[in-house]
Amino acid sequence: MEKLLTINNLNLNFNTFNGKNKVLRNINIDVNKSEVLGIVGETGCGKSVLALSILGLVPKPGKITKGNIYFQQKDLLKLSDKELEEIRGKNISLIFQSPMSALNPVFKVKKQMMEVIMAHSSMGKVDAFKEALRLLNLVRVPEPESVIECYPHELSGGMAQRVVISMAISSQPSLLIADEPTTALDVTIEKQIIKLMKNIKNEFETSLIFISHDLEVIKQIAERVAVMYAGNIVEIGRCEDILYNPLHPYTQALIKAVPSRIKRGKELKGIKGIVPELIDLPEGCIFESRCDRSDKKCKIGSPPELKKISEDRYVACFNLKG
Amino acid sequence: MRAILEVNNLKKLYPNKKNILGQVKNYVHALDEISIKIPEGKTIGLLGESGCGKSTFAKVILRLTDPTAGKIKFNKNEITNKSYHQLKKERRHCQMQIVFQNPNKVLSPRKKIEFLIAEPLLVNNLYENIEEAYPKILKLMEEVNLSERLLNRFPHQLSGGQKQRVCIARALSVEPDFIVLDEPTSALDISVQAKILNLLNKLQQKKSFTYLLITHDIRVAEYMCHEIAVMYLGEIVEKLKAKSFREYAKHPYSQLLIKSSSAEYEISEKEISCAGELPSPIDLPKGCRFITRCKYAIDKCKNVHPELITLEDKNLCRCHLVKKGIRLN
Amino acid sequence: MFKDNKYKYIYKVFLSNKLSIVGALIVILFLLVGFLGPFIVPYSPETMDYSNVLSEPSIKHIFGTDEFGRDLMSRVVYGARVSITIGLIVIAISRIIGIILGIIAGYIGGVFDDVIMRFVDLFMAFPPVVIAMVIATIMGGGVKTLIIALSISMWTGVARLARGETLSIKQNEYIISTKAVGGGRFHIMWHHILPNILPPILISSTLSFGRIVLSTAGLSFIGVGVQPPIPEWGLIISNGREYIVSGEWWLVFFPGLAIMMTVMGLNLLGDGLRDIFDPKERKL
Numbered sequence: 001m002e003k004l005l006t007i008n009n010l011n012l013n014f015n016t017f018n019g020k021n022k023v024l025r026n027i028n029i030d031v032n033k034s035e036v037l038g039i040v041g042e043t044g045c046g047k048s049v050l051a052l053s054i055l056g057l058v059p060k061p062g063k064i065t066k067g068n069i070y071f072q073q074k075d076l077l078k079l080s081d082k083e084l085e086e087i088r089g090k091n092i093s094l095i096f097q098s099p100m101s102a103l104n105p106v107f108k109v110k111k112q113m114m115e116v117i118m119a120h121s122s123m124g125k126v127d128a129f130k131e132a133l134r135l136l137n138l139v140r141v142p143e144p145e146s147v148i149e150c151y152p153h154e155l156s157g158g159m160a161q162r163v164v165i166s167m168a169i170s171s172q173p174s175l176l177i178a179d180e181p182t183t184a185l186d187v188t189i190e191k192q193i194i195k196l197m198k199n200i201k202n203e204f205e206t207s208l209i210f211i212s213h214d215l216e217v218i219k220q221i222a223e224r225v226a227v228m229y230a231g232n233i234v235e236i237g238r239c240e241d242i243l244y245n246p247l248h249p250y251t252q253a254l255i256k257a258v259p260s261r262i263k264r265g266k267e268l269k270g271i272k273g274i275v276p277e278l279i280d281l282p283e284g285c286i287f288e289s290r291c292d293r294s295d296k297k298c299k300i301g302s303p304p305e306l307k308k309i310s311e312d313r314y315v316a317c318f319n320l321k322g
Numbered sequence: 323m324r325a326i327l328e329v330n331n332l333k334k335l336y337p338n339k340k341n342i343l344g345q346v347k348n349y350v351h352a353l354d355e356i357s358i359k360i361p362e363g364k365t366i367g368l369l370g371e372s373g374c375g376k377s378t379f380a381k382v383i384l385r386l387t388d389p390t391a392g393k394i395k396f397n398k399n400e401i402t403n404k405s406y407h408q409l410k411k412e413r414r415h416c417q418m419q420i421v422f423q424n425p426n427k428v429l430s431p432r433k434k435i436e437f438l439i440a441e442p443l444l445v446n447n448l449y450e451n452i453e454e455a456y457p458k459i460l461k462l463m464e465e466v467n468l469s470e471r472l473l474n475r476f477p478h479q480l481s482g483g484q485k486q487r488v489c490i491a492r493a494l495s496v497e498p499d500f501i502v503l504d505e506p507t508s509a510l511d512i513s514v515q516a517k518i519l520n521l522l523n524k525l526q527q528k529k530s531f532t533y534l535l536i537t538h539d540i541r542v543a544e545y546m547c548h549e550i551a552v553m554y555l556g557e558i559v560e561k562l563k564a565k566s567f568r569e570y571a572k573h574p575y576s577q578l579l580i581k582s583s584s585a586e587y588e589i590s591e592k593e594i595s596c597a598g599e600l601p602s603p604i605d606l607p608k609g610c611r612f613i614t615r616c617k618y619a620i621d622k623c624k625n626v627h628p629e630l631i632t633l634e635d636k637n638l639c640r641c642h643l644v645k646k647g648i649r650l651n
Numbered sequence: 652m653f654k655d656n657k658y659k660y661i662y663k664v665f666l667s668n669k670l671s672i673v674g675a676l677i678v679i680l681f682l683l684v685g686f687l688g689p690f691i692v693p694y695s696p697e698t699m700d701y702s703n704v705l706s707e708p709s710i711k712h713i714f715g716t717d718e719f720g721r722d723l724m725s726r727v728v729y730g731a732r733v734s735i736t737i738g739l740i741v742i743a744i745s746r747i748i749g750i751i752l753g754i755i756a757g758y759i760g761g762v763f764d765d766v767i768m769r770f771v772d773l774f775m776a777f778p779p780v781v782i783a784m785v786i787a788t789i790m791g792g793g794v795k796t797l798i799i800a801l802s803i804s805m806w807t808g809v810a811r812l813a814r815g816e817t818l819s820i821k822q823n824e825y826i827i828s829t830k831a832v833g834g835g836r837f838h839i840m841w842h843h844i845l846p847n848i849l850p851p852i853l854i855s856s857t858l859s860f861g862r863i864v865l866s867t868a869g870l871s872f873i874g875v876g877v878q879p880p881i882p883e884w885g886l887i888i889s890n891g892r893e894y895i896v897s898g899e900w901w902l903v904f905f906p907g908l909a910i911m912m913t914v915m916g917l918n919l920l921g922d923g924l925r926d927i928f929d930p931k932e933r934k935l
Contacts, residue, residue, distance in 0.1 A: 042511035043482070157372075186371035187538060191582040195589055213511060216541075219585040257516035259545035261565065267523075268516035268545075274481050386831060410833055420831050427824040432846045441842075442832035492832055 004175060004207050005031040005054070010067035012046075012053055019279040023049050023062070025231045028306060031175065034205040036198070038222025038239065040212060042254075044275050045228040047211045051177045055092060056084045071175070090120045093168035097180040099160035103152035109163055110148045113170070120171040135166040139196060158189035162196070169200055176200075177209045182217060194221050215258060219243055224312065227251045230275055230286050233306060237313040247315045249291045285318065293319050325359040326500050326532045327383065332356040332392035334375070334382055334556075338604055350603050352378040354556040356392070357630075360500075365526065365533040367547035367564060369540065369579070373603060374553040376536045380502045383534075384418055385409055397499070416446060419493035423505040425485035429477035435488055436473040439463070442495045462491040466521060483514035490521065500532045507542065519546060540583045544568070552576045555603055555611045558630060562637040570637065572644045574616045610642070618643055671923020677916025685735040688728035696726040696882045705899050715901040717890065726882035727905050733883045734913070738863045740798050742856050745805035750852065752806070753813025754840050758821060768814075771807045779804040779866050783875045797876040801866055805859060812855055816848040854924045861917035868910050884910050 012024035024046045031037050041047045052058045054069055054076065069076040071092070076084065088094070096102055104112060113132040117123060123131060136144035139162040152160055161181060168176060178197065182190040198221055201208050212218050218225060218239065225242045227235040227250065235248040246252045256269040273290040282288070284299040291298070298304075298318050306314040334353035337346040353375045360366050368376045381387045383394055385406045394402045396418065401409060409415045422428045429438055439459050440452045449455035463470060466487040477485055486506065493501055503522065507515035519542070525531060537543050543550050547564040552575060560573040568580055581587040607613055610623045622642050630640045694712075700720030708715040714723035756767040783800035790796050820826070821844070829839050868885025870876035877883040879890070884906040891902025 042513060187540075188371060188578055188582045191589055215512070216583065216585055254512055257513045259516070259519060259541050261541075261544035261568070264545055264565065267520050270517035270520065271513040274483070384831065386827070406830070410835075415831075415833055422824060422828060424824065428828045430825040430829065430843050433842065437842075441829065441834065445829075445833045445835065445838050489828070492828075496832065 002033045003030045004033045004071070006068075006070040007050075007054075008068045008070070010050075010053065010069065011065045012049060012058065013063055013065055015061040015063060022278045022281060023231050024053070025303075026305065027067070027233055029226055029233060029236065031207050031209060033174075034201070034207055036201055036208045036210055036221055036223045038210050038212065038218040038225040039228060040215060040218050040225060040254075041228035042213055042275070044230065046231045047228050048179050050228075051094065051179050051209065051211055054177065055088050055094060056081070057088075057094075089116065089168075089173075090171045091173050092175045092177065093171070093173045095161075095164055095168050095176065095178040095181045097183050099157065099164045099184075100152060102164045103160060105152050107151075108148070109150055109152065109155075113148070113163070113167055116167045117170050131170070132166075135170055136163070138169075138200075139163075139166045140192075141166075156189075157185050158193065161185060161193055165193075165196065165200070169204065169206070172204055173206060175207045175209070177211075179211045180213070181210075183212070183214070190217065191220075197221065215243065215255065227254070231278055232286060232303065232316065234287070234317070235315050236306065237315075241313060247309065247313075247320055248317050249293060249319075250287050253292075291319075295319065323361040323364075326362040326397060327358075327360040327534075328393075328395040329359075329383065330357050330393040330395075332379070332382065332394065333390045334378055334387075335390045348604050351556050351606055352603065353382065353389075356556075356558055358551060358558065358561070360532060360534060361548075362499075362532050363526075363530045364548040365535055365546050367543040367550040368534060368536045368553055369538070369543050369550050370553035371538050371579075373555065375556040376553050377504060379553075380420060380504050380534070380536060384420055384502060385415075413446075416496035417498050418500045418502070419496060419498040420502040420504060421486070421489050421493050421506050424509045425482055425489055426477075426509065428489055429485060431477055433476070434473065435475055435477070435480070438477070438488060439473075439491050439495065442492050446496055448496070458495070462495055465494065465525070466491045467517075481514075482510050483517060486510060486514075486518055487521070490518075490525075494525070498531070500534070502534045502536065504536045505538070506535075508537070508539070515542075522546070540567075540579060552579070555606070557611065557640065558638070559612070559640045560638060563635070570635075572633070572637075572639050573612075573641050574618055575612050578615070610640075668923050668926055670919050671926070674916045674919025674921075674923055677912055678920050681731060681913045681916060682735065684728055685731035689732060692722070692725040692728050694722035694725045696721060696729045697880060698722070705894065705902075707899075708901050714905045715899070717887075717902055718894070723887075723901060723905055726887055727884065727909050729882045730884045730887065730906065730909065731913075733877065733881060734864045734867060737794065737798060737801075737867050737877075738860050741801045741805060741863050742859060744798070744802040745859075746809055746852060746856060748802070749806040749809025750813045750845070750848070753810040754817050754844055754848070756810065757814040757817025758840050758844060759836065764814075767810065771810050774803060775807045777804070780870065780873070780875075783870050787875045792875050793878050794876075794881070797867060797870055800870070800875075801863055805863070808855070808859070809852060812851060813848055816851055817844050820844055820847050854921055857917055857921035857924055861914040861921070864910065864917070865914050 007027055007029050010024055010027040011022070014021040014023050027050060039047045039050070049058060049062065053064060056076065058064070064077060067077065071087070076087070110129070110132065113135065114125065114128040117128040117131050118125070132148060133144050136147060141147050141159060141162050147155070147159065147163070155163065182193050185193065194217065197208060197210070200206060210218070210221055222239045225237060225239050226233050227242065227248065229250045235242060235246070235251050242251060243255065246255055250271075253269065253271045257271070259268055271290050276282075276286065276289065282299070284301060285291070285294070285303050288294040288298040304316040304318050306316045308314055332353055333355060335349040336352055338348050338350050356379065368379065370376050382389050385401060385404065389402060392402070393400065396414065399414070401414060406415065436452060436459060439462055440449070440455045443449045443455045443458060444451070449458070459473070460470060463473065468484060468487050468491070472480060472484065480488070506522070507518050510518060522533070523546070526533060535543065535546055544564050544567055549561060550564045550567050551558050551561040552573065553559065554575050560571060560576045562570055571577055571580060581589070608627070609625050610616070610619070610628050613619050613623050616623070620643070626642070628640045628642050630638050633639055633644070698721060700716065703712070703716050703720045705718055706712060706716045712722050712724065714727060717723055717726070752767050756764040779800055782803055783796060786796045786800050826839060826843060829843060867876055867883065868888070871883045871885035872889040874889070877886050879886060887906040888903050891899070891906070894902050
């Protein structure tokens with residue numbers, strides 16, 4: 001599989017008055033061409049910050065301290081702002097959770113779409129308009145001629161997200177990053193959007209990084225999954241492997257915590273303790289204090305690194321058990 | 323089984339547009355002819371997506387807002403026409419409490435946790451001041467598994483799960499019989515949700531609470547509830563036992579919900595298009611409200627509004643195509 | 652988690668704004684002069700020395716003397732105390748009235764809101780000078796007149812601010828949550844609305860202080876405010892007016908300088924405080 005994006009040893013801190021918040025530590029992950037990589041994790045694990053750092057959009061006081069992000073033979077971290085601007089929206093597009101924050105409320109859909117199209121191509125207004133309609137059809141918006149004349153607030157959540165997606169794919173980017181794109185949508189609409197994104201990926205051979213906290217959603221779209229916890233990637237593998245045969249204690253605990261009717265009457269297994277502060281990091285594994293099977297060796301030395309268990313399977317744990 | 327809450331033909335309309343003369347032109351139909359009996363000691367789930375009216379229902383039965391029509395009986399007392407103020411005088415409001423969805427916004431930011439937990443006790447004159455209420459506060463903290471140390475902190479210093487526990491403690495403090503849980507875990511992480519759901523179950527076993535659980539998440543509903551009522555555009559479209567929800571749900575909307583939330587089901591190309599999104603709750607279709615998204619719709623569905631009929635096992639369903647013994651595929 | 656560091660953070664933001672530091676220093680100087688000054692000035696503001704009438708600034712009389720031979724510096728220093736006292740009293744009265752009426756208008760709304768806002772409109776229609784003059788005709792001039800007149804004209808701004816803040820806080824979910832556990836109107840207004848509207852009111856108070864000092868000077872200047880022999884800056888300038896032409900510049904210069912510095916300091920301080928509390932201005 002050819003690699004599209006390679007993140008090497010990425011480290012990112014947020015400098016606050018309390019100290020240095022080590023939000024991302026030793027992130028190593030690749031995305032292959034034309035694949036869907038799911039990133040799953042809970043609040044504070046750093047998944048959104050990771051997405052933003054690919055495009056150099058991490059707000060101050062975030063600062064990348066180490067690492068490289070290779071995309072099409074270039075290290076994105078070494079590019080100037082201008083060079084990054086060329087890539088954003090053209091080769092790499094970003095879709096956020098709330099479509100309403102991505103769309104400008106005072107302009108019609110028409111104007112916003114045409115602006116994006118014309119920025120990344122040499123089309124004139126007339127062609128851009130036709131292209132906008134074509135894109136709306138592509139994302140299965142019903143009656144595109146009337147939708148295109150609407151203002152964002154006149155659209156439902158699902159419809160607005162489709163518009164945002166259409167704008168994101170207008171330049172046929174090789175990489176699409178979607179940060180919880182369906183979390184704010186109703187579950188019946190969510191399914192449609194997920195299927196839509198799968199179709200886009202297949203038709204344009206775009207790679208997709210899909211970020212979510214919902215395992216069920218990840219199951220529906222991801223081919224490979226990376227599990228993040230408190231700034232580390234703890235496990236990577238094929239989707240079925242991760243969800244049906246999790247190896248890292250955190251992944252196992254996460255799956256056990258999901259309610260279902262099979263578990264009726266029984267207690268759900270939560271994870272004891274809370275997510276630690278990322279400022280004064282303890283030695284050893286960051287998950288240690290909440291782990292069921294931690295022992296002495298988990299408390300000392302450097303944190304565990306991702307080790308290859310089998311083809312496409314990596315786990316960062318000192319105490320692996322099936 | 324005794325019904326702790328009985329609602330009959332509950333209707334809630336919000337005035338929408340007014341013409342120049344100030345007369346209301348049309349209404350938002352938030353709730354329409356809702357009738358439901360909630361048995362004591364059980365958990366009833368209200369399942370639905372945005373705009374179905376489930377949160378409005380919670381506000382109306384707690385009398386935080388007035389119904390437009392219908393009757394509400396709580397513990398055999400009719401409370402429909404009583405204002406919240408009157409309910410407070412009779413102490414009825416203590417018997418019904420609510421835990422809200424977003425713990426981040428529900429706790430007053432400049433108040434310490436000890437004040438927030440003492441507050442329900444003080445405003446209801448159960449204790450004179452915080453010092454007097456302290457033993458009770460400590461007991462409540464213990465019941466929701468919160469450390470005493472947190473009492474001196476402010477809400478922004480607590481995690482999401484801890485804040486939600488404070489909200490649960492507040493609801494518990496007045497010793498209610500009936501608690502409305504309005505999406506209590508939607509804003510929480512999966513692992514935190516597990517702990518909160520465990521806590522809610524434990525409390526119910528200990529104190530025989532009746533819960534009305536409002537959620538859009540089928541898995542939570544299936545796990546927590548005895549019965550599930552599915553809502554769509556202000557109506558109950560189906561009601562059946564949670565244990566067999568997946569097998570026996572007959573209403574096309576219920577089936578759509580089940581399929582949408584499971585990875586196993588692949589939706590067809592035709593179903594991707596959002597043709598037939600939610601109709602406006604202002605201009606409701608004449609017949610069945612689900613018609614714009616239903617693949618089984620027939621002529622009758624366009625013209626005649628279906629009633630809620632009782633099927634086997636006391637299940638209810640609002641669909642012309644569902645009759646006793648016949649299942650839609 | 653952040654409790655200690657909130658104050659460290661505020662301190663740092665404040666220090667990053669050089670002008671606010673200047674403002675703060677001036678205000679501190681003003682307060683020190685007002686409280687301690689009277690203990691360290693060489694002369695009493697009232698001691699008349701007919702042998703030293705209208706003398707230029709010199710080592711003996713650093714600011715010079717007035718037409719009665721009174722030491723100008725002592726009078727200016729005492730004047731600071733007068734301005735502080737009047738300022739604090741007016742602020743206290745106007746804030747109390749304004750906050751109470753503003754919260755009631757915002758929270759209870761309806762007829763209360765309409766009536767209170769009409770009163771606000773009514774009182775805002777009259778400039779302080781006019782109100783002061785009317786009251787002076789009834790009660791005569793003096794400090795009491797001044798305080799009443801200024802309080803009457805200033806409560807309206809506070810009421811509007813309090814009402815606006817109340818309206819936006821009212822929407823918050825924690826207000827509904829308090830209602831749901833049984834909190835009554837008064838309880839909510841006292842415990843949940845009042846503490847949250849205090850920061851913006853505090854900031855506006857700092858800025859208002861400057862206005863009060865200026866208005867006091869202005870009203871005393873035209874004779875409706877503080878009456879002689881109380882040393883008040885505006886009054887001192889008023890007395891010194893007739894001597895400018897004959898060259899006794901110090902009688903107008905020093906009190907004028909005092910007014911200018913104090914008001915400027917209060918304004919700079921107020922701006923600095925606003926920057927702290929305005930999240931959009933924050934630079935992390």
